[in-house]
Amino acid sequence: MSFGLSRGRTLDPGPIAVPPALIPPMPDDVLTNRAGAHLPIHTWFEHPDRPLHLEIGSGKGTFLMQAAPRQPGVNFLGIEYAQEFYFYAADRLRRAMVPNVRMMGIDAAEFLHWRVPDNCLHTIHLYFPDPWPKSRHHRRRMVQDRFMLDAARTLVDGGELRVVTDHADYWAWMEEHFARFTPPAAGAPFTREVLPPAGADLLTESGQSEIVGTNFERKYRAEGRTFNAALLRRVARVAAGQG
Numbered sequence: 001m002s003f004g005l006s007r008g009r010t011l012d013p014g015p016i017a018v019p020p021a022l023i024p025p026m027p028d029d030v031l032t033n034r035a036g037a038h039l040p041i042h043t044w045f046e047h048p049d050r051p052l053h054l055e056i057g058s059g060k061g062t063f064l065m066q067a068a069p070r071q072p073g074v075n076f077l078g079i080e081y082a083q084e085f086y087f088y089a090a091d092r093l094r095r096a097m098v099p100n101v102r103m104m105g106i107d108a109a110e111f112l113h114w115r116v117p118d119n120c121l122h123t124i125h126l127y128f129p130d131p132w133p134k135s136r137h138h139r140r141r142m143v144q145d146r147f148m149l150d151a152a153r154t155l156v157d158g159g160e161l162r163v164v165t166d167h168a169d170y171w172a173w174m175e176e177h178f179a180r181f182t183p184p185a186a187g188a189p190f191t192r193e194v195l196p197p198a199g200a201d202l203l204t205e206s207g208q209s210e211i212v213g214t215n216f217e218r219k220y221r222a223e224g225r226t227f228n229a230a231l232l233r234r235v236a237r238v239a240a241g242q243g
C-alpha cells in the first residue's frame, strides 16, 4: 500500500505481480552452476509460448499500458524497483485488465544477471534510465559492460535492446559501451540500428510521432528536451561463431 502516488487509495498489484513463491532463493552452488538459478519466466504467463519482452525501470507503467494492448501476442515483464512506482504501475495494469503483463518490484540488473535464462528475451526496453550524473555514481548506471554481456546472453538471435535517453552525458557513456559490443569490435554480439519511431497510434498533439511514449518522454518533450535512441540487434550466435 502506498499514499503518495496513490493519493490515499489502496494499491493492489493483484495478478500482475509475480508472486514470491515463483522466485525461490538462489541455489548454494550458483557460482559453479549458473543455470541452476535461472527461472522459467515464460511459464509465468497465460501463453508461455509467446515472445517475451522485458522492460527495465517501468516507472508509472505508461509504456506497458500502451505497448501490451497493442501487442497482445507478446508477454511483457516490467521491473521497477522503487516500490511506490511498482505498486502504482501494477495497480494501474490490473485495473485496466491487461492480461499479458507481469511486474516485479526488484533490482532489474541483478535479476537479469542471475535469474534470466540464456536466449529467452525477444526485446529489452530501457527508457530514460536514471542518469546518475556524478562520477562517483556512474557505477550505478544500468548500462555497464556486465549489463551488455547479460543482454547479449539473454536475448534471442535477432532480439533487440532498445534504449532512449534525454541525458547527453549518459548518452556519451552509452555510446562508449555500445561501441565495445558492436562492429568493428571483434566478435561483436550486436549490430547497431536506428530505433524507429512508434506507430501512428503514438502521435503527440503536434502530430509528431513519439519514440516510446513513456511518462518521462512526455514530460521531457513538453520541456523541449531532445532525445537520443538506439536499437542494438543480437547477432545470430552461429553467424558470430558463438555456438
Ligand SMILES: C[S@@+](CC[C@H](N)C(=O)[O-])C[C@H]1O[C@@H](n2cnc3c(N)ncnc32)[C@H](O)[C@@H]1O
Pocket (backbone or CB within 6 Å): 056, 057, 058, 059, 060, 079, 080, 081, 082, 085, 106, 107, 108, 109, 110, 127, 128, 129, 130, 142, 214, 215, 216, 217
Ligand atoms: C527516470 S525513470 C524512467 C521511468 C520510465 N521508464 C519512463 O520513461 O517514464 C527511471 C526508473 O527506473 C527505475 N530503476 C532504476 N534502476 C532500476 C533497477 N536497477 N531495477 C529496476 N528499476 C530501476 C527507477 O526507480 C525509475 O522509476
